[in-house]
Amino acid sequence: MLFSVIAIVVVLLGHVTPATAQSINGTVREAGGGPLIAGGFITLIDDRDQTSEATFTSESGTFSLAATQPGEYRVRLERIGYQNWTSEVYDLSLGQLVTVQIEVPPQPVSLSELRVEVVSSCLDDPTQGAELAAVWEEARKALQTAVWAEDQEELTFSLTEYDRTLESSSLAIRDVETRNRLRVQLPPFEGLPIDKLVRSGYANVNEDSSTFHAPDAKALLSPEFRNTHCFGLRREELDGTRVIGITFIPRGTRPVIEIEGTLWIEEETAELLRVQILYRNVPLPRGANRRLVGADLTFDRLPNGPFYVSDWWIRFPISGNVHRVGAAASADRLQAVLVGYRQTGGSVTNAFVGQREILGDDPGGIVGAVYDSVSGGPLIGAVVKVRDWDDAAAFLPESETNSFAKTSDSTGAYRIVGIPDGVYAIHFDHPRLHTLGIRSIERMVVVEGGVSPNLDLGLPAVETIYPQICPDLRVDTSRGALIGIAYGSSTSEPLWGVSIKAQWNVDRLAPITEEPLPADMVVQTSVETDRDGRFIVCDVPVGQRLALHINGLHTPITVVQDAPIVWYDLEVDP
Numbered sequence: 001m002l003f004s005v006i007a008i009v010v011v012l013l014g015h016v017t018p019a020t021a022q023s024i025n026g027t028v029r030e031a032g033g034g035p036l037i038a039g040g041f042i043t044l045i046d047d048r049d050q051t052s053e054a055t056f057t058s059e060s061g062t063f064s065l066a067a068t069q070p071g072e073y074r075v076r077l078e079r080i081g082y083q084n085w086t087s088e089v090y091d092l093s094l095g096q097l098v099t100v101q102i103e104v105p106p107q108p109v110s111l112s113e114l115r116v117e118v119v120s121s122c123l124d125d126p127t128q129g130a131e132l133a134a135v136w137e138e139a140r141k142a143l144q145t146a147v148w149a150e151d152q153e154e155l156t157f158s159l160t161e162y163d164r165t166l167e168s169s170s171l172a173i174r175d176v177e178t179r180n181r182l183r184v185q186l187p188p189f190e191g192l193p194i195d196k197l198v199r200s201g202y203a204n205v206n207e208d209s210s211t212f213h214a215p216d217a218k219a220l221l222s223p224e225f226r227n228t229h230c231f232g233l234r235r236e237e238l239d240g241t242r243v244i245g246i247t248f249i250p251r252g253t254r255p256v257i258e259i260e261g262t263l264w265i266e267e268e269t270a271e272l273l274r275v276q277i278l279y280r281n282v283p284l285p286r287g288a289n290r291r292l293v294g295a296d297l298t299f300d301r302l303p304n305g306p307f308y309v310s311d312w313w314i315r316f317p318i319s320g321n322v323h324r325v326g327a328a329a330s331a332d333r334l335q336a337v338l339v340g341y342r343q344t345g346g347s348v349t350n351a352f353v354g355q356r357e358i359l360g361d362d363p364g365g366i367v368g369a370v371y372d373s374v375s376g377g378p379l380i381g382a383v384v385k386v387r388d389w390d391d392a393a394a395f396l397p398e399s400e401t402n403s404f405a406k407t408s409d410s411t412g413a414y415r416i417v418g419i420p421d422g423v424y425a426i427h428f429d430h431p432r433l434h435t436l437g438i439r440s441i442e443r444m445v446v447v448e449g450g451v452s453p454n455l456d457l458g459l460p461a462v463e464t465i466y467p468q469i470c471p472d473l474r475v476d477t478s479r480g481a482l483i484g485i486a487y488g489s490s491t492s493e494p495l496w497g498v499s500i501k502a503q504w505n506v507d508r509l510a511p512i513t514e515e516p517l518p519a520d521m522v523v524q525t526s527v528e529t530d531r532d533g534r535f536i537v538c539d540v541p542v543g544q545r546l547a548l549h550i551n552g553l554h555t556p557i558t559v560v561q562d563a564p565i566v567w568y569d570l571e572v573d574p
Contacts, residue, residue: 021066023065023092024065024067024098025063026063026099027061028042028077028102030104034106036060039305041077042057044065044067045075046071047073057304059304070096071092074088074090075102079141081108081270083107083108085105111244111267114134136246146187149302158180158418160349162176162178162179168338168341188348189297194225201254201281203282212279212314229249232248243267244265247262248260258279258281261276274297275295278290279295283336285317293317308351309348311345318339318342319336350418365415365416367414369413370384370412373459379432381431382428382457384408385426386416386445387399388425389423392425421447426457427439433459435536436465438468462565463475465565470538479540480540480541480561481536483536484569485532496533498535499526499551500549500550501525502537503523504523504541504561505523543562
């Protein structure tokens with residue numbers, strides 16, 4: 001059956017300024033009234049066949065691509081398991097918005113029908129040969145989306161990384177160290193730059209230490225990788241799934257440690273599954289098995305989004321020295337022997353776009369509430385933060401990209417999900433802490449089996465707060481403090497040097513009323529806001545009505561001191 005490719009174009013022109021961007025928006029579906037295409041990788045191609053911008057079509061098949069400058073552009077759609085499609089040329093003038101409705105002919109790629117023969121030759125480029133080129137194109141699409149995801153600042157991953165010592169024969173775990181990393185913006189697995197790998201090799205082995213590397217998606221796509229390897233095809237069954245593999249081996253001989261391996265593609269879906277690697281030219285200790293010295297990268301795909309490395313490991317031998325008596329000499333000599341293997345690796349436990357969780361198969365979580373210890377009520381808008389306990393114990397600076405955060409709701413409740421099992425530090429931030437000039441103490445919390453005990457957090461008690469903000473006064477339940485920040489009414493920025501005069505009735509037993517304070521029966525004190533806009537009025541009787549005069553204005557602001565600590569922020573017209 002033949003399908004026609006239809007693109008209905010609507011051109012929208014408005015007032016054009018030099019700062020106005022030109023873009024193409026639209027919807028993509030299969031031709032012949034077929035379904036909307038979600039998760040298609042769609043790129044904007046300029047007249048030099050260079051990618052200007054790229055994105056994925058949404059669940060409803062929509063997309064939006066902005067061009068950096070006016071000119072001629074085409075739209076290219078790539079889908080795993082389907083032939084690529086490229087649109088006609090769109091001529092974008094300055095500030096022009098073009099809206100298109102695209103229908104794409106469904107042309108599946110059938111890898112199961114490819115003829116795969118194991119031959120002695122090895123092609124110089126994965127795009128050579130019809131069969132190899134067809135499989136490589138599907139692998140390239142997946143790897144390209146993984147590289148694209150590296151530049152998406154909103155996309156972050158949470159990881160569990162480990163270092164294991166394995167028995168030399170059974171590979172049983174003898175010792176393990178784990179570490180959780182939260183909200184990592186870098187790719188989950190990131191290798192060294194390909195030029196350094198080509199120049200220095202994929203491992204550095206000496207008597208004292210060994211360092212092994214594996215290529216990431218960017219390296220596998222690079223011309224340098226293609227120039228130093230040749231490629232072939234093989235077909236197998238991997239973990240019960242029929243797969244077709246792109247094999248690669250080093251081209252020529254070089255005096256560095258090289259790699260060989262296979263990129264495995266699922267035949268039915270054409271999706272990239274794994275990259276398996278073995279190391280060549282490694283000086284092995286006696287007793288080591290070369291087939292166990294390698295790396296494994298498992299690929300997965302985010303919902304309607306890019307591919308990424310979800311699990312990975314690199315394994316290499318650990319050697320020790322024994323004395324061996326030489327046959328022709330009386331002196332003995334050292335010989336390296338295998339004592340075990342070291343395996344470093346990790347796995348992705350969750351992924352986020354901004355604050356939105358997009359994996360969540362094993363959400364885990366810490367649940368609790370934040371409360372105001374002074375009033376006993378909920379603390380709304382507190383930002384609860386969780387990070388690795390080792391970082392907190394080492395007093396490392398807090399990083400927004402390596403922590404989880406959640407804001408407490410109208411009841412003070414919070415729930416932070418997507419946290420792998422481990423030991424963490426938790427604390428919260430709130431404007432009231434800023435006015436006090438303190439930071440909440442980080443507490444230890446343990447997540448096991450995806451959950452932790454309910455954990456409530458609170459402001460310090462009055463007995464703790466009062467001596468810090470009013471150090472010259474003793475704690476007295478009948479006396480309190482008014483604390484706040486003065487903000488500019490137009491800028492919402494804290495104001496420094498605002499003069500605040502507070503007045504209250506000298507009779508502590510006088511009831512709180514709206515009646516003016518008697519002129520001859522008042523106590524007054526004056527303060528100025530500091531560089532952070534903060535002010536503190538100490539030694540205020542609890543149960544009194546305060547009149548605040550701002551910058552000498554005669555019309556006061558009335559505040560009721562109905563608790564030992566009262567927060568009241570001022571909006572001031574500078």
